[in-house]
Amino acid sequence: xxxxxxxxxxxxxxRERRFVQLWCGTTASGLATWxxxxxxxxxVLDRGLTAAGLGIVLATRTVGFxxxxxxxxxxxxxxxxxxxxxxxGLAAALATPFLALGLGxxxxxxxxxxxxxxxxxxxxxxxxxxLTAEVVDAGRRRQANAAMTLAVRVTTLAAPAGTALLAVxxxxxxxxxxxxxxxxxxxxxxxxxxxxxxGAGEGTRFFREFGEGVREARRHPWFLAGLGALAAVIFxxxxxxxxxxxxxxxxxxxxxxxxxxxxxxxTLGALAGALLVARWRPRAQGRVALAGLALYGFAPxxxxxxxxxxxxxxxxxxxxxxxxxxxxxxxxxxQREVEPRLLARVSSLDFLVSYGLAPxxxxxxxxxxxxxxxxxxxxxxxxxxxxxxxxxxLVPTSRDFSRPGRS
Numbered sequence: 001x002x003x004x005x006x007x008x009x010x011x012x013x014x015r016e017r018r019f020v021q022l023w024c025g026t027t028a029s030g031l032a033t034w035x036x037x038x039x040x041x042x043x044v045l046d047r048g049l050t051a052a053g054l055g056i057v058l059a060t061r062t063v064g065f066x067x068x069x070x071x072x073x074x075x076x077x078x079x080x081x082x083x084x085x086x087x088x089g090l091a092a093a094l095a096t097p098f099l100a101l102g103l104g105x106x107x108x109x110x111x112x113x114x115x116x117x118x119x120x121x122x123x124x125x126x127x128x129x130x131l132t133a134e135v136v137d138a139g140r141r142r143q144a145n146a147a148m149t150l151a152v153r154v155t156t157l158a159a160p161a162g163t164a165l166l167a168v169x170x171x172x173x174x175x176x177x178x179x180x181x182x183x184x185x186x187x188x189x190x191x192x193x194x195x196x197x198x199g200a201g202e203g204t205r206f207f208r209e210f211g212e213g214v215r216e217a218r219r220h221p222w223f224l225a226g227l228g229a230l231a232a233v234i235f236x237x238x239x240x241x242x243x244x245x246x247x248x249x250x251x252x253x254x255x256x257x258x259x260x261x262x263x264x265x266x267t268l269g270a271l272a273g274a275l276l277v278a279r280w281r282p283r284a285q286g287r288v289a290l291a292g293l294a295l296y297g298f299a300p301x302x303x304x305x306x307x308x309x310x311x312x313x314x315x316x317x318x319x320x321x322x323x324x325x326x327x328x329x330x331x332x333x334x335q336r337e338v339e340p341r342l343l344a345r346v347s348s349l350d351f352l353v354s355y356g357l358a359p360x361x362x363x364x365x366x367x368x369x370x371x372x373x374x375x376x377x378x379x380x381x382x383x384x385x386x387x388x389x390x391x392x393x394l395v396p397t398s399r400d401f402s403r404p405g406r407s
Contacts, residue, residue: 034159064118072123073348089187092120096180134193146278213345239361269320292325297385333401
């Protein structure tokens with residue numbers, strides 16, 4: 001790489017105005033996403049919403065998300081990715097005030113508004129993923145994806161903390177409206193990508209177009225293997241975090257502080273992982289990424305064994321580091337290997353499986369613990385987290401997350 005191309009490669013991605021606009025838009029959407037459950041939790045404490053109402057509102061938001069993800073994948077490939085981000089963000093921004101309006105008055109109104117907000121969130125995800133590939137040149141997408149995932153991890157810390165601080169001076173309805181303003185920023189800030197192909201996909205049916213994305217995914221054995229491993233880890237390891245960690249924190253250690261510290265350690269580990277892979281380019285990067293994913297197995301393992309809380313914190317930090325060692329090469333490889341006109345659809349499959357299995361795993365794990373006890377269930381979760389990425393690594397193209405001749 002020489003001349004202008006070399007200069008672009010050496011220049012920090014955060015000095016590129018178009019990427020900074022995109023980064024700010026995705027960060028705004030992340031802040032709005034992570035702040036909303038916390039604000040609704042404050043509404044429960046203020047008795048403006050019951051615990052059952054909170055469950056209904058969050059459930060409808062998840063349903064809206066899952067329904068919108070595949071639709072957005074098709075639309076973002078058929079039309080402009082920027083336009084999909086714009087309309088999805090505007091839909092979430094316009095629906096949010098109805099959450100505030102329904103607070104203390106109508107749970108059904110809040111549920112409908114939450115479904116629209118969730119749909120906006122779901123529609124943004126594959127569109128943002130594809131827009132990143134349009135805005136950032138191939139040589140710097142690894143840096144870009146690391147910066148994106150850093151933003152995600154920072155928002156998981158900043159959104160609840162910032163909401164708690166604002167709650168001192170603002171009421172819950174004002175905080176809800178504030179998340180709508182964040183969605184408005186997410187809609188308006190990202191830059192345009194290249195113009196969409198004229199009439200792309202018009203006159204064809206949704207399922208046919210989505211099927212094209214499925215067929216494209218099947219052309220990449222590494223993608224199917226990695227997605228299967230990710231699904232297995234989310235179904236088991238993530239569920240262990242959501243259900244077993246609070247129980248172990250309370251019953252074994254006698255304090256909820258272990259829960260809070262473990263989740264904080266996970267986020268800090270993820271931040272460290274994103275910083276690490278922004279520059280590190282290992283040989284056999286696909287297998288290194290899958291090894292990182294397997295580190296999640298230490299989280300349920302630490303809950304299974306009678307260890308000091310510090311060991312639990314270390315296990316969760318490892319899990320967080322490993323998930324980003326997987327995520328950044330995974331996103332970068334998808335943007336590199338998948339046919340550009342199908343990228344949003346393939347990305348929507350990724351988000352649909354990973355986000356869709358999370359609530360299923362949470363619903364499955366609690367009855368499993370009741371039926372078999374938490375020790376066998378946690379042992380099974382740890383085993384799956386270790387073995388599923390190892391099995392995916394056996395697929396030859398998983399070595400570099402690349403087809404032969406492309407690594």
